[in-house]
Amino acid sequence: VLSPGDKVLMSRFGQFSHLWVDMAERLGFEVDVIDCQWGTGVPLDIYAEKLHADKAHRIKAVFCTQNETATGVTSDVAGCRAALDAANHPALLFVDGVSSIGSIDFRQEEWRVDCAVSGSQKGFMLPAGLGFLSVSQKALAASKTATHRHCYFSFDDMIRANDTGYFPYTPATQLLRGLRASLDLIAEEGLETIFARHHRLAEGVRKAVDAWGLKLCAKQRKWHSDTVSAILVPEGIDSADVVKRAYQKYNTSLGGGLNKVAGKVFRIGHLGWLNEVMVLGSLAAAELALLDCGVDLAP
Numbered sequence: 001v002l003s004p005g006d007k008v009l010m011s012r013f014g015q016f017s018h019l020w021v022d023m024a025e026r027l028g029f030e031v032d033v034i035d036c037q038w039g040t041g042v043p044l045d046i047y048a049e050k051l052h053a054d055k056a057h058r059i060k061a062v063f064c065t066q067n068e069t070a071t072g073v074t075s076d077v078a079g080c081r082a083a084l085d086a087a088n089h090p091a092l093l094f095v096d097g098v099s100s101i102g103s104i105d106f107r108q109e110e111w112r113v114d115c116a117v118s119g120s121q122k123g124f125m126l127p128a129g130l131g132f133l134s135v136s137q138k139a140l141a142a143s144k145t146a147t148h149r150h151c152y153f154s155f156d157d158m159i160r161a162n163d164t165g166y167f168p169y170t171p172a173t174q175l176l177r178g179l180r181a182s183l184d185l186i187a188e189e190g191l192e193t194i195f196a197r198h199h200r201l202a203e204g205v206r207k208a209v210d211a212w213g214l215k216l217c218a219k220q221r222k223w224h225s226d227t228v229s230a231i232l233v234p235e236g237i238d239s240a241d242v243v244k245r246a247y248q249k250y251n252t253s254l255g256g257g258l259n260k261v262a263g264k265v266f267r268i269g270h271l272g273w274l275n276e277v278m279v280l281g282s283l284a285a286a287e288l289a290l291l292d293c294g295v296d297l298a299p
Contacts, residue, residue: 001092001115001142004028006060009050009091011035011042014068015258020096024063027148032059038260039219041068041075044083051087061092061114067100070258072216072230072267073223074104081111092139098122101132102186103198103227103271114139120175122227125182125272130175185273195226201270201279202226208283212290212297217265227271228255231286232264237295239266245289252285 002008008029012018013036024031034046042064051059064080067073077095084091092114097106101116102123108116113136120130133153143155157168186194206224209216209231217230233239239257243266246252255267268282290297 001139001146002060003147005030007032007058008061008063009047009059010063013038013040014073015070017065017068020063020065038071039073039217041073041223042080044076044079047080048083048086051083051089057090059091061094063094065096067225067227069099069228071218071261072225072228073218074225078111092142099227105195108134123271124179126175126178129172198226198271201274204279205229205268205270217261228267228269230265230267234295237293238263241293242266242289245292246285250285250288252282254286
């Protein structure tokens with residue numbers, strides 16, 4: 001939906017927002033990137049300032065990583081739309097919803113998101129392998145005049161084949177069958193109930209972190225993610241040792257720290273098909289691993 005050299009507005013505050021910036025730069029876009037403290041999210045005030053100042057509408061797209069998986073931070077997509085509207089700016093709105101869509105509130109039509117990407121391995125409760133891209137009519141129209149090269153995910157090719165009930169390439173049929181079952185589970189539980197369950201279980205993890213006397217990587221409550229918590233370990237402790245101990249002794253896979261937070265955080269994912277007992281199990285294994293690694297906490 002873009003053309004070579006187009007200017008785009010992005011922010012970087014974790015490994016996956018960083019990778020998105022890296023991708024945009026490699027593809028030859030003019031990237032106006034705002035570097036933020038890891039543990040915070042999309043800086044809406046700076047976005048608003050830049051959009052208001054862009055009277056010539058050189059910015060063609062605004063990017064928002066809704067949930068930064070590396071730091072356990074959720075950003076305000078509706079706030080991005082509000083900033084665009086307040087500036088009366090026509091830029092497209094792109095959302096990385098890989099670890100958010102299907103688990104926390106996301107409203108593509110209401111927030112007028114033009115392109116949203118997600119993956120099968122998070123809220124859709126499947127193995128990795130399917131990528132999802134949902135596209136607005138505005139983005140489809142933009143693709144008609146965009147000149148950036150594209151082949152694999154050509155909208156025209158996709159729509160033409162989809163109209164016949166198929167794909168322009170060999171589909172991952174087993175994953176699509178699994179997706180049918182996942183969507184049935186989602187429909188049966190209901191999105192509002194799913195969002196509430198994720199919030200309740202995430203609050204349980206956050207209360208455990210408080211009880212341990214530890215802190216989250218997310219700097220403020222407004223950034224707290226209901227799908228993943230990145231937990232800071234005390235000075236002198238390597239979080240990689242905690243992850244290794246949990247796996248080798250307690251048969252539990254915790255997430256490690258990435259890039260700037262490598263060795264500083266471990267992550268507990270709490271999304272998808274998850275219940276209270278599973279969360280308690282992960283907390284127990286994390287607590288035991290922390291104790292084994294010399295973290296001073298009350299069991």
